[in-house]
Amino acid sequence: MTPTLFADIPRNLLEHFAHPAAEAITFTPSANAGRLPSAEYASALTALAGRPDEAVAVYVHLPFCPVRCLYCACHTTVTHEAERIDRYLDTLEQEMDLVTERLGTGRVLSQLxxxxxxxxxxSDSQLIRLMEMVTRRFRFGANTTAAIECNPRRASAGQLELLKGLGFTGVSFGIQDLDARVQHAIGRINSLGLVRDVCAIARETGFENVSLDLIYGLPNQTEQSFESTLERVIEINPDRVRCFSYSHLPTARPHQYAIEAGCLPGTGEKLGLLQSAVRGFTDAGYHWIGVDWFARDGDELADAQLAGTLRHTCLGYTSSPTRHLIALGSSSLGEVDRVLIQNQPGIDAWRSEIEAGRFPLHWGHTMTDADLRRRQAVARLMCNLDVPAGLATDFDRDYERLTQWVDHGLVEFSGDTMRVTQRGRYFLRSLCAPHEISISWSNGQSNVARVC
Ligand code: SF4
Known part of the structure; x- marks a missing residue:
């Protein structure tokens, strides 16, 4: 059933919302698309070396799990061989050297x-080794935030203490849903007691930010079951909650065939689940950030949203003013100056490029002036929910296209500024998606650079 709030939204937009893969709409094939910008990336790092006051953010991808969750959409590998992870760390260290040969060492980290x-x-020794590798090349500053994604079942008091000692300030636990039927259907079991305990221990250990990740649109989820999960999550009182949309694409991710499609909520129900999250968290005093992030008063994202300084990068919403994101590890996304890159998603392909002394790029794009201006407009939409007409240069056709949603109450005008309404926020990604830069390769593959 389509909830009342969305009753007059055209079916095709609801369907578009329900299938995030459809967000990959071609907008502006750029003149330099189709060529990997390895030389430009190297030059951008070298140029940045001459501006030592600019901090960088670093993302490290660690693609190993003990089992595969059935809903998984991440680049990961199931392994029980510690040597495989050791070998990955060996290559990661070589990749860090490829970067710091250009950038130099000792650059301040704004975010890790x-x-x-x-x-x-x-393991503890692998985590210690990894952080030694990072801190030999990058420097923690007074305002560095360092966060790690954790599976609550693998966390322990000893591990959390180690992570805190290694400099981590934030920890996020992926719990997805607390309902037993949902957990069984997705192959990921985390009891309420376990989640409560790891969050309490993380707080006692001194983490400044304890976050939880939820997913809506999972099999067997109903508004009632999800509301019960939300109530229990709110009782745990995390600083921040990210509530992701499940995307069911078994042809691309065959393990998802184990999820019975008949048990998935329909388009309207899925919107209803997000609506429940928005209502539950905002009633409990959380700030609604973007489409599906929620943050407590005093959380840096909530403060940044109030101050109008919120940004959106490949890592999601951030309060960090740093533009540069160094990508490390297979499949990582990065950006330095105008150059956007993604590393090879497969570990073997990633390793063989690095061992040959090359950046392990899978795709990349050097943004033009027009791309940058368009990005600024999309960033305003994603973070401030508005686009002043003055920012609409290079955005005209799309600015006009967005106006079609005025009649449906998704956007509205105030003077010459277009604003996304509260209802339109549920469709924010779909509204922004056609403005991303699409890159087509000669081999027929295409990728979308999320430039906001
Ligand atoms: S969902 Fe996360 S924990 Fe589960 S298999 Fe994927 S990457 Fe691993």
């Missing part, structure tokens, strides 16, 4: 993020 995979699947 370990994602995966399951970063806390690494």
């Amino acid at each position: 993020h370990l994602g995966g995979g399951t970063p806390n699947y690494l």
Whole structure:
């Protein structure tokens, strides 16, 4: 059933919302698309070396898990061989050297993020080694935030203490849903007691930011079951919650065939689940950030949203003013000056490029002036929910296209500024998606650079 709030939204937009893969709409094939910008990336790093006051963010991808969750959409590998992870760390160190040969060492980190995979699947000695590798090349400053994604089942008091001692300030636990039927259907079991305990221990250990990740649109989820999960999550009182949309694409991710499509909520129900999250968290005092992030008062994202300084990067929403994101590890996304890159998603392809002394690029794009202006407009939409007419240069056709949603109450005008309405926020990614830069390759593959 389509919830009342969305009753007059055209079916095709609802369907578009329900299938995020459809967001990959070609907008502006850029003149330099189709060629890997390795030389430009190297030059951007070298140029940045001459501006030592500019901090960088670093993302490290750790693509290893002990088992595969059925809903998984990440670049990861199931392994039980510690040597495989050791070997990955060997190559990661070589990749760091490729970067610091151009950038130099000692650059201040604004943000460090370990994602995966399951970063806390690494042993204590592997985590210590990884952080030694990072801190030999980059410098923690007074305002550095360092966060790690964790599976609560693999976390322990000892591990959290180690992570805190290694400099991590934030930890996020992927719990997805607390309902037993949903957990069974997705192959990921985390009891409420376990989630409560790891969050309490993380707080006692001194983490400044304890976040939880939820997913809506999972099999067997109903508004009632999800509301019960939301109530229990709110009782745990995380600083931040990211509530992701499940995307069911079994042809691309065959393990998802194990999820019965008949148990998935329909388009309207899925919107209803997001609506429940928005209502539940905002009633509990959380700030609604973007489409599906929620943050407590005092959380840096909430403060940045209030101050109008919120930004959106490949790592999601951030309060960090740093533009440069160094990508490390297979499949990582990065950006230095005008150059956007993604590393090879497969570990073997990633390794063989690095061993040959090359950046392990899978795709890349050097942004033109027009791309940068368009990005600024999309960033305004994603973070401030508006686009002043003055920012609409290079955005005209799309600015006009967005106006079609005025009649449906998704956008509205105030003077010469277009604003996304509260209802339109549920469709924010779909509204922004056609403005991304599409890159087509000669081999027929295409990728979308999320430039906001
Ligand atoms: S823990 Fe995350 S990355 Fe690993 S299989 Fe589950 S969803 Fe995928």
